[in-house]
Amino acid sequence: MVTIAASLLAADFADLRGQIGLAEQGGADWLHLDVMDGHFVPNITIGPPVIRSLRRYTSLPFDVHLMIENPDLYLEEFRNAGADSITVHYETCPHLHRTVQRIKSLGARAGVCINPATPETLLSGILPDADMVLIMTVNPGFGGQSFIGTSVEKIRRTAAMARSIHPGISLEVDGGIDESTVRSVVEAGAGVLVAGKSIFGARDIPAAVRALRAAAGGA
């Protein structure tokens, strides 16, 4: 059973409430919220006020992906805004254990993300503590980019490492996930699939969620 996390980055920002409803209709499991600061990544998106406002209109879990420098400064604010999981980038956290413990102490699930150029072996020390690992399958910053093909083997290696160190951990992938790429990442071991353009860029959003699930193997 895969988890589909619909990324609002590709949604119509003038109608986020309506777009969330359509994703829900299609059976999306989580909402993925991409927070960008214009420093760690070359784009600026949303922050806690938008997340707090959306929290009133859906019971779907909020999967908050922080693409920001100094994430420690904002963890509590994102948790209070309604984040169920908070994922930070390995590349932004010099004291990663402390950050992960802080997220958990706030009552959220703690995720750790790596960019395409960051080797997965660097995650071994944090795997016992993290609830989720997120492998970027594009360089973060924008939706609608092409899936990086070499990610499939990286996901496979990460899944093998996770199985030996922390079997219960969730393995999430993000970037370029669509009907043509989803099967390969699921076969490689991914269980949480972030999808933006392939869901919200579709004419029929509920049908796009169902089609992605079917392409993932129907589970």
Ligand code: DX5
């Ligand atoms: C990219 C974000 C992604 C993005 C994925 O930096 O982290 O969550 O929304 O978009 P798609 O699915 O369109 O590649």
Ligand code: ZN
């Ligand atoms: Zn993301």
